[in-house]
Amino acid sequence: MPHWVDLWPPIRLTLELASLTTILLMVVGTPIAWWLARSKARWKEAVAAVVALPLVLPPTVLGFYLLLFLGPQGPGGEVASWFGLRTFAFTFSGLVFGSVLYSMPFVVQPIRNAFAAFGDRPLEVAATLRASPWDTFWSVAVPLASPGFLTGAVLGFAHTVGEFGVVLMIGGNIPGRTRTLSVAIYDYVNTLHWTEAHVIAAGMVVFSFTVILAMMLLEKRIGRSTR
Amino acid sequence: MSADPGAIAARYAGTLGGFTLDAAFTVPMHGITALFGASGSGKTTILRAIAGLQRLPGSLSVGGEVWQDDAAGVFRRPHERPVGYVFQEASLFPHLSVRRNLVFGRDRAVAAGAAEDVRFDDVVEFLGLAKLLDRAPARLSGGERQRVAIGRALLAQPKLLLMDEPLAALDLASKEDILPYLETLHERLQVPALYVSHDLAEVQRLADTIVLLEHGKVLATGPLADVLTDVNLPSARRPDASAVLDAEVGAYDERYGLTAVTVDGGALLVPGRIGEPGAHRRIRIAAADVSLAIERPSRTTITNVLPARVVELRPIDDAQMNVVLTLGERGEGARVLARVTRRSVELLGIATGQAVFAQVKAVSMIRRKRTAVSIRRG
Numbered sequence: 001m002p003h004w005v006d007l008w009p010p011i012r013l014t015l016e017l018a019s020l021t022t023i024l025l026m027v028v029g030t031p032i033a034w035w036l037a038r039s040k041a042r043w044k045e046a047v048a049a050v051v052a053l054p055l056v057l058p059p060t061v062l063g064f065y066l067l068l069f070l071g072p073q074g075p076g077g078e079v080a081s082w083f084g085l086r087t088f089a090f091t092f093s094g095l096v097f098g099s100v101l102y103s104m105p106f107v108v109q110p111i112r113n114a115f116a117a118f119g120d121r122p123l124e125v126a127a128t129l130r131a132s133p134w135d136t137f138w139s140v141a142v143p144l145a146s147p148g149f150l151t152g153a154v155l156g157f158a159h160t161v162g163e164f165g166v167v168l169m170i171g172g173n174i175p176g177r178t179r180t181l182s183v184a185i186y187d188y189v190n191t192l193h194w195t196e197a198h199v200i201a202a203g204m205v206v207f208s209f210t211v212i213l214a215m216m217l218l219e220k221r222i223g224r225s226t227r
Numbered sequence: 228m229s230a231d232p233g234a235i236a237a238r239y240a241g242t243l244g245g246f247t248l249d250a251a252f253t254v255p256m257h258g259i260t261a262l263f264g265a266s267g268s269g270k271t272t273i274l275r276a277i278a279g280l281q282r283l284p285g286s287l288s289v290g291g292e293v294w295q296d297d298a299a300g301v302f303r304r305p306h307e308r309p310v311g312y313v314f315q316e317a318s319l320f321p322h323l324s325v326r327r328n329l330v331f332g333r334d335r336a337v338a339a340g341a342a343e344d345v346r347f348d349d350v351v352e353f354l355g356l357a358k359l360l361d362r363a364p365a366r367l368s369g370g371e372r373q374r375v376a377i378g379r380a381l382l383a384q385p386k387l388l389l390m391d392e393p394l395a396a397l398d399l400a401s402k403e404d405i406l407p408y409l410e411t412l413h414e415r416l417q418v419p420a421l422y423v424s425h426d427l428a429e430v431q432r433l434a435d436t437i438v439l440l441e442h443g444k445v446l447a448t449g450p451l452a453d454v455l456t457d458v459n460l461p462s463a464r465r466p467d468a469s470a471v472l473d474a475e476v477g478a479y480d481e482r483y484g485l486t487a488v489t490v491d492g493g494a495l496l497v498p499g500r501i502g503e504p505g506a507h508r509r510i511r512i513a514a515a516d517v518s519l520a521i522e523r524p525s526r527t528t529i530t531n532v533l534p535a536r537v538v539e540l541r542p543i544d545d546a547q548m549n550v551v552l553t554l555g556e557r558g559e560g561a562r563v564l565a566r567v568t569r570r571s572v573e574l575l576g577i578a579t580g581q582a583v584f585a586q587v588k589a590v591s592m593i594r595r596k597r598t599a600v601s602i603r604r605g
Contacts (some may be wrong), residue, residue, distance in 0.1 A: 121314070121316075121318050122318065122320060124280050124305070124312075124314075125312070125314065125318050125320070126306075126320075126331075127278075127279075127280065127304075127305035127306045128278055128280070128305060128306075128308075128310055128311070128312035128332075128380075128383070128389075129306075129331050129332030129335060129336075129379065129380075129383050130306050130309075130332055130335035130336050130339055130383060131306055131331075131335055132306050133306075135306075135335070136306075139331075140320060143322040144320075144321070144322055146322075
């Protein structure tokens with residue numbers, strides 16, 4: 001008989017991790033995307049490549065470096081000591097940090113493309129209509145890029161939900177703290193709990209399908225109203 | 228730099244990606260000034276620099292306010308310059324309704340302390356936008372979009388209106404739809420405008436002052452009528468070279484369907500009922516439509532024969548010449564161009580100072596409506 005109550009903590013943890021990561025990515029990723037879309041600096045593509053690195057880097061490699069970074073000997077451990085902790089590795093905070101880096105390209109790329117798509121003209125028009133750059137950003141750039149924000153948020157969220165390698169490397173498998181859904185599936189399969197694995201896996205399929213479908217429908221609607 | 232409150236003074240010099248601009252001009256702070264030249268003459272670049280969208284080395288003062296002065300380290304950013312900019316493409320904000328596009332600049336200008344001289348309702352009425360207010364820009368025709376863009380620029384309470392070929396991207400029908408608004412705008416709004424165009428007919432119709440540009444340099448600046456009849460400028464060599472004159476409408480002759488108009492130094496009869504007596508119209512007389520006679524022709528089908536004096540003669544090519552005339556017995560009136568052959572000039576012995584008769588074959592009315600209503604209050 002499967003222990004259904006054991007399924008809930010990883011689901012809740014995963015949702016918390018993905019939500020927090022998505023919010024942080026919106027805050028951190030938007031200025032990066034704006035800079036990448038608008039800057040004329042020659043070295044901006046190098047920055048873009050760094051942001052995109054997690055796309056091609058094996059998650060274990062990223063996880064390995066994160067482990068060193070967050071561990072007691074790394075700068076992350078130094079920061080952790082300010083809060084009376086020994087390390088950020090194997091903590092929820094560490095997972096959030098790792099997820100932000102790992103999911104960054106999925107958020108930055110669509111927002112950058114959306115910012116680049118409308119060109120200089122709307123911003124120039126706004127300037128001639130007395131809008132300051134800050135005002136223009138919020139009243140023109142963000143609304144015009146809204147499909148990109150939506151895509152970025154959904155991809156960032158979904159990608160964080162499905163993250164495995166990085167979590168295992170820096171989070172381990174501590175129930176309630178770092179044991180996310182994908183780690184839980186791996187765990188259940190290892191211990192031959194097929195029923196639980198099935199339930200979570202099927203749930204993920206349904207979740208992913210719903211998310212992608214909703215995003216496509218929403219994008220279509222926004223696309224209609226802004227063009 | 229000194230800042231003349233009655234003038235717009237611009238001086239820009241710089242190189243932009245292989246293109247060298249070295250232009251300086253001072254134009255009055257009223258009426259429409261055309262920046263006229265072929266593509267590549269730098270007119271759009273100058274307009275963008277005046278709006279602050281492009282930073283060129285130089286200086287700019289508008290109505291007594293210094294907007295740029297490199298020597299003093301002054302550069303007002305675009306949103307700190309009270310301009311209304313109409314781009315070639317309407318460039319409406321696609322995510323906002325027509326109404327919210329219109330008030331975008333007004334709300335910000337008023338919040339920044341500008342007096343609301345141009346009222347929303349007046350602009351909507353003037354440009355005929357009432358039915359479009361709740362529509363999305365995507366659902367407007369090209370002409371409607373440009374009308375909204377003009378309204379949006381006017382509502383930003385500008386001290387200077389900047390228009391970058393606002394008709395160039397439109398089809399002929401939409402162009403004809405917008406032109407009357409631009410003409411009347413002129414009389415209804417006390418805001419000076421800089422109007423970039425490469426279309427001479429448009430300039431003749433709208434402008435009061437003209438800045439003639441070529442390859443990034445100013446060839447001439449002055450009142451439209453003077454610059455157009457300056458035979459030393461390349462514009463006078465164009466086949467469509469013409470003079471524009473202000474005409475006051477006189478009596479209408481029912482029997483022949485002709486209206487009498489008076490211009491400075493003469494009187495003309497023009498076909499059709501062109502307005503109420505006392506009204507002013509701008510007329511254009513093409514150089515090619517004016518021929519010369521030494522004695523008053525007695526039996527001719529040409530209705531308009533005016534005494535004039537020859538002011539200047541200038542060859543265009545081997546065959547043709549431009550003759551500058553001033554209308555009136557003593558040549559005290561408006562300047563008109565005549566295009567004649569060099570052969571005729573020699574055979575008739577036409578020379579500077581000579582009294583002649585100008586036979587005007589065609590007169591076109593280039594500005595029709597004039598309304599007394601003002602959209603600017605206070």
